[in-house]
Amino acid sequence: MRTVAVLGGGIGGLAASYYLCKSPHVTKVVVVEASSRCGGWLWSTRRADGAVFEHGPRGIRPAGAVGRNTLNMVDDLGLEGEILPVTSSHVASKNRFLYVGGRLHRMPSGISGLLRIVPPFSRPLLLSVAMEILVKKRREEDESIHSFVSRRLGMELADLAVDSLCRGVFAGDCRKLSVRSCFPLLYHAEQRRGSLALGFMLGSGPGPVVPPGPLAQRSIKESWAQWSLRRGVESLPESITDFLQQSGRVELHRDAAVRHVCPSASGWMIHLEDGVISADHIISALPAKALSSALPPSCQLLIQELQDIPTVTVAVVNLEYDGSILPVTGFGHLIPSSEDQGLLGVVYDSVPFPEHNRPDGQTTRLTVMMGGAWFQEEFGAPEMATQEQLLARATEAVRRHLGVMASPIWSRVTLQRDCIPQYYLGHHRRVESMRSFIRKNNLSLSLVGSCYDGVSVNDVIFSGRTAVEQLLGT
Template sequence: MKTVAVLGGGIGGLAASYYLTKSAQVTKVVVLESSSRYGGWLCTTRRSDGAVFEHGPRGIRPAGTVGYNTLNMVEDLGLEREILPVTYSHVASKNRYLFVKGKLHKMPSGISGAIRTVPPFSRPLLLSAAMEMLVKKSKKDDESVYSFVSRRLGKELADIAMDGLCRGVFAGDCRKLSMRSCFPPLYNAEQNSGSIVLGMLLGSGTSHVVRPGPLAQKSRNQSWAQWSLRKGMESLPEAIVDWLTQSEKVHLHRHATVKQLHLSGADWEIQLEDGTITADHIVSAMPAKALASVLPHSLQPLIQLLQDVSSVTVAVVNLEYKGSILPIAGFGHLVPSSEDRGLLGVVYDSVPFPQHDSPIGVTTRLTVMMGGAWFEEVFGDPEEVSQEYLLAAASRAISSHLGINIAPTWSKVTVQRDCIPQYYLGHWERVESMRSYIRQRLLPLSLAGSSYDGVSVNDVIFSGRSAVEGLQRSAVS
C-alpha cells in the first residue's frame, strides 16, 4: 500500500489524514476537498474587533476514550495554550434549562435536584432511577430512543428531557432515532447489566482504550466539562492542515470535487473535474449519500445501504447584543418538539466562553438553532427560505423565551445543509452490512466521518483513527 486518497476535508477526513502521516505503510496521502475550505462543519467567524462566533460545534467534551483521543491530538498539534476549559463547577455546566409550557425550567442537578420534585417534572429523578432498576431488559436488537426511555424511565422524561436532548444533539426526532446507535453506552448498560443505572455505575466497558496524555490528564484533574479554543473551533482543522502541509507525504487539494470512482484491478481511479488520479486505497469521509453517488454501479448493494443514511438541515442564527442582557446564567436551553417544532434550542455563548466576546464594551452573544428534522415542515425548502425570515423567527424566540426585546447589534444566519446524519432504527445493522460487504469483496475502501459511528467532533475524529488502524491491520494480514 503506497497511496491513500482521503475523500473529504472536514474534520473526519483531516483526522484520518493526520493518522495516515504516522503510518509507515503509507507513502502518499492525497486529500480531496470539494469546497474552498477545510474543516467542514467546524466553521468560525472571527470579527475584526476580536469577537468569535461559531456556526457549528462550539465545545468539545474531554471525557472517555474519544475525548482523550482528541486531547492527545490537540496536544500533538501544539494547541495546549489555546484551550479554553469550562469546569463542572462553572455556571454553564451546572445550569442548563428546558423551555416547557412557556417557561424556562432549570434542569435538576446535584443530590438535592435528584431527591426533590423539580418542575417541569412531576416526581423526583431519583424515584425514576430507582424504578428503572426494576424494569426488565428488552430482547429487541434496537428500538427508538423514545421507546427505550419511556419503557425504562417513564413517558414524562421521554417527552420532555430526551426529546429536547435529541433535538440538541442530533437535531432529530427521538421517536425515529435509534437508541443503540445514538446512545450506545445506555443501550449497552441495559444489555450488560439489565439496568441503565446499574450499568453506568458498574461500567459497561469499551472495546477501545486510549491512554490519556498530559493534556487529557489535566482535563481530568481539573474536572473539565467541555473546552473550546481561543480563536474558535475552526482553529482545530486549521492546525491539522498546517500539520499536513509540513508532511512530505500529504498533497492537499481544495475545489477537488470527486465526479466518479472506478475500480481498476486492485486500485481506484478517481475522476475529478480536471483529470483522474489513482490510489491504492480510499478513506471516504464524505457523507454517506455523497459517496453513494460516485461509487461504481457494480457496487449497488453498498450504494443502497449508503443512500439509506439520511441527514437534516439546521439554521444557525448568531446574535450579538449590547450590554449584559441575559436574565439567567447557564449554558442555554433546549426546546422539546411539543413546545415548538421549529426551534431546537438557544445557546448562551457568552456564559461558557466570555473570552469570545468583543473586547470593546460589554456584549452578549447568543446562538439560536432551528429546523433539523422539522426544517421543511416549519420553514419550507432550505434553498428558498430567506435569511430575513429565519432571523425574524430567531428574534421572536429570544423575545418570547428570554424577554429580550431589543434588536441585536450584529447577526449572522447560516443554513447548514444536511449537516447532521440521522441514525434511524437499524442504523447499526446497516453500518455493519456496509463494512461486511467491503470486507467480503476485499474493496480497498474505509469509511469514516459522521455518517456511521457518532456525530460528535470526538466521534468523528476517532472514526478517522479507527479507519487508519483498520487499514494498517488489513495491510499486515
C-alpha cells in the first residue's frame, strides 16, 4: 500500500491516519480537511485567564474495549500527565438529574435508590428490572429505542429516563432511533439471552478485544467514570496532528475541500479546489452527505444510501457565572421531550472539571444544549436562528430550572450544524448495503466516522482503527 488518502480531519480521520502511521506497510498518508483546523466536533475554547469551555464532547468514558483503545492512544501520545479523571464515587458520577414537572429530580443510584420509589418514577426501578426477565423475546430485525424499553421495562422509564438519555447522547427522538444501532448491547442481550438482566450478567456475545495499557489499567484500578484533558478535549486531536506531522509520512492539507473523486487505474484521483491528489486507497471520514456529493455517478446506489442518513443541529451555549450558583451538585440535568422539546439538557461543567475554571475567583461554568431533532420546530431554520435568541433561551432555562437570577458574566453561542447523525430504524441494513456495494465493485474505499458505527468519541476512534486493520489485513 503506497499512498492512502484520508478525507476529513475530524477525530475519525485523525485516528485512521494515526493507525496508518503505525504500520510499516503504508508509504504515505495524505490528510485532506476542508476547514482551517483539525479535530471536528472536539473543539475547546481556552481563554487567556485559564478557563476552558467545550463546544462538543467534554467527558470521555473509559469503559469497554473502545474506551480502553482510546486510553491506549492517549498513553502513546504522551498525554497521561494531562488527564483529568472523574471517579465513579465523584459527586458528578453519582448525581445526575431529570427536570420533570417543573423541578429537578435526582436519578436513583445505588442499591437503596433501586429498592425504593424515587420521583419522578412511580415504582422502584429494581421491580422493573426484575419483571423484565419475564418479558418474551421478540425476533424483529430492528425496533425503536422507545418501543424496546417500554416493552421490556415499562412506559414510564421509556418516556422519562430513556427519552432524556437519547436527547443527551444523540440529540434525537427515541421513538425514531434504532435500538439495534444506537444500543447494540441491549439489542443483543435480548436476542442472545432473552433478557437484558441475563445479558448483562452472562454477557451478550463476543466483542472486540483490546488489552489495557498502563493508563487504561489505572482507570480500572481507580474506577474512572469519565475523563477529560487539562487544556480541553481538543488537546487529543491536536496531539494526533502533531504526531502525524512529526512522522515524516503524512501530508496534511487544510482549507482543502474535496470537490469530487474519480476512480483511476491505480485507485483514485481526488480533485480539490486547487489541485489533484492521487491515492491507492481512500479512507473517508467525511460526513455521509459530503461524501455522497463527491462520489462519481457510477456509485449512485452508494450515493443514495449516504444521503439517506439524517443529521441534527445542536445549539451549544457556554455560560459562566460569578460565584457558586448551583442549588445542587452533580453532572447536570436532562429534560424529557414531554417537558420541553427545545431544551435537551444542562451540564454543570464546573462540578466534574473544576480544573477548567479560571484559577482566580470562584465561578460556575454551565453548558446548555438545545434543538437536536426538534431544532427546526423550536427555532426555525438553523440559518435564521440568531445568537441573541439562543442565548436568551439558554439563560432563561438556567433561571427557571436552577433558580439562578444573576446574568452570566461570559457567554458563547455555537451552532453545531448537522453535528450528530441519527441512526433511524434500518440503519444497520443501510450500512451493510453500503459496505456490500464497496466490496462488490472492488472500490478502494473505507467508511469511518460517526455516520456508521457509533457516535461517541470512542466509537469514532475505534472505527478508524478497524478500517486500517481491515485495509492492511492485520
